[in-house]
Amino acid sequence: MKLIVPASSAFLLVLISNFPSWADGLVRDGHVYGNHTDLILTDEQKGALKKGQAKIRLTAEQKILLKHLPKGANVQEVSVLPKTSHTCTCELENVAVQVSPSKIEIADDLFGRDLAAEIKEEEKSRRELEDKELAKEHSSRGSKEFLLYEEASRLYYGNKTQLAIPKLEQALQINPRLNRAKRMLNEIWNNLGVDKEQKGNLKEAVTCLEKSLGYSTDSDSVLLARKNLARVRKKLGKS
Numbered sequence: 001m002k003l004i005v006p007a008s009s010a011f012l013l014v015l016i017s018n019f020p021s022w023a024d025g026l027v028r029d030g031h032v033y034g035n036h037t038d039l040i041l042t043d044e045q046k047g048a049l050k051k052g053q054a055k056i057r058l059t060a061e062q063k064i065l066l067k068h069l070p071k072g073a074n075v076q077e078v079s080v081l082p083k084t085s086h087t088c089t090c091e092l093e094n095v096a097v098q099v100s101p102s103k104i105e106i107a108d109d110l111f112g113r114d115l116a117a118e119i120k121e122e123e124k125s126r127r128e129l130e131d132k133e134l135a136k137e138h139s140s141r142g143s144k145e146f147l148l149y150e151e152a153s154r155l156y157y158g159n160k161t162q163l164a165i166p167k168l169e170q171a172l173q174i175n176p177r178l179n180r181a182k183r184m185l186n187e188i189w190n191n192l193g194v195d196k197e198q199k200g201n202l203k204e205a206v207t208c209l210e211k212s213l214g215y216s217t218d219s220d221s222v223l224l225a226r227k228n229l230a231r232v233r234k235k236l237g238k239s
Contacts, residue, residue: 026107030083032097035108037066039096046101055079071112078111080104091115133179145174149181161188179217186215190225193232202236 027033041049045056057077058066066072072094079095081087089095093113096104152167165188168181193208209232213225 026081026087026089026092026095026110027083027085027097031099032105032107036097036105037069037108037111039065039104039106041098041102041104049080049098066106066111069106069108069111073112075112078104078106143175145171145178145181148174149178149184152181152184156184156188161192164188182215182217183221186212186217186221186225188212189215190221190228193228197228197232197235202232205232206236 025033039062041056042059048056055077058075066075075094077094079092080098081095083097083099085097089107089110092107092110093115095110096106098104148167148171152164152171155161155164155167165185168185168188171178171181172185189208189212193205193212196202196205196208206229209225209229213222213229216222216225
């Protein structure tokens, strides 16, 4: 079984790793977790929120109070969430929490955030990195380590995972910077760990996931391995 993580999910994991203060969510103890700015709601805004409206338009006076957040100079409206919300901030921009019937707290770090632009920039960076790695690997085609990687790849995708592992390990002994081999080992050990978890072999699952973490080459794979490892260790502690 091969685990496929959607690109959008992988990107969100990267955002979390880049902004660790967001990883615990937007709200804690009924207030914005982190820097925030208090705003008093107008009667019109309070009425809109009572009717279930998700966004409110900022008044000129409120914009003045937000001048210390220059990134949000052009923001005209904010999404308002209840103080009981449990949500990750990785998908949020221009958001506030209603802490009382007449007051909201603007999340300063998310005010003026352009999520679409961040996604575009992240995708650009990924493509540039992949192009550089591909260029390096093209220059090494025919080398012993690359031939071992290609052989391992054929074995892996031919459902002969256990035969692929030593080939990849040999390739990395020759060239420890062959990231494609690391990524494949990361995926192999992650999938083996998840498979053993599903079969109830929790100790073996932990061993596999620890190996997966050791072969992580980027923040996406690190976070995925840590998440899976934490889940299995928690189960193991309860068993």
